[in-house]
Amino acid sequence: AAGVIQSPRHLIKEKRETATLKCYPIPRHDTVYWYQQGPGQDPQFLISFYEKMQSDKGSIPDRFSAQQFSDYHSELNMSSLELGDSALYFCASSPRDRDSYEQYFGPGTRLTVT
């Protein structure tokens, strides 16, 4: 079965650089969520999109922005990177139909800021 695809899987950037993470949800899933997980920490919700519109916003820094495109893939844009941004970034997708409530997580992008 198709799963959530994230790219790249690993990314190394220097401070003050920019990064773009991509997420391709499971086909027919119209909702995408982004989570950030620091070392030894639980995943923290950043932002979500439903039908290409932002549906909820969590602890996403102003330096980050995201969007969902017409094909439902989503991109997380990160600017002025800081050392503290080093983390695993997970994308999850789900159908809005509440008969299927599970959020399916992608493999994550490991971002290292040096």
Add this chain to the structure above:
Amino acid sequence: GQNIDQPTEMTATEGAIVQINCTYQTSGFNGLFWYQQHAGEAPTFLSYNVLDGLEEKGRFSSFLSRSKGYSYLLLKELQMKDSASYLCAAEMNGDYKLSFGAGTTVTVRA
């Protein structure tokens, strides 16, 4: 956050049973998820409880008490591969994002 509390670590022997407790803030609560996460990997779905009671799924069972703001995940017939972090996550009314607890690291020993 949603004040989600769960123990930090638990250790058990192969073949044994372990129960991971989770408490959460009840105001605005909709449902409770349990995820399993191996180090460096994505969380994988284990269970979802929205009604009071016990949901059994093979070796794993999950319980919810909405009035008490309490859930537990029961792992039976533990196997070495069950060594992982188990995340309790609350879903609140009106939105679908998950608020995760800090996770419980379960170590299964031979």
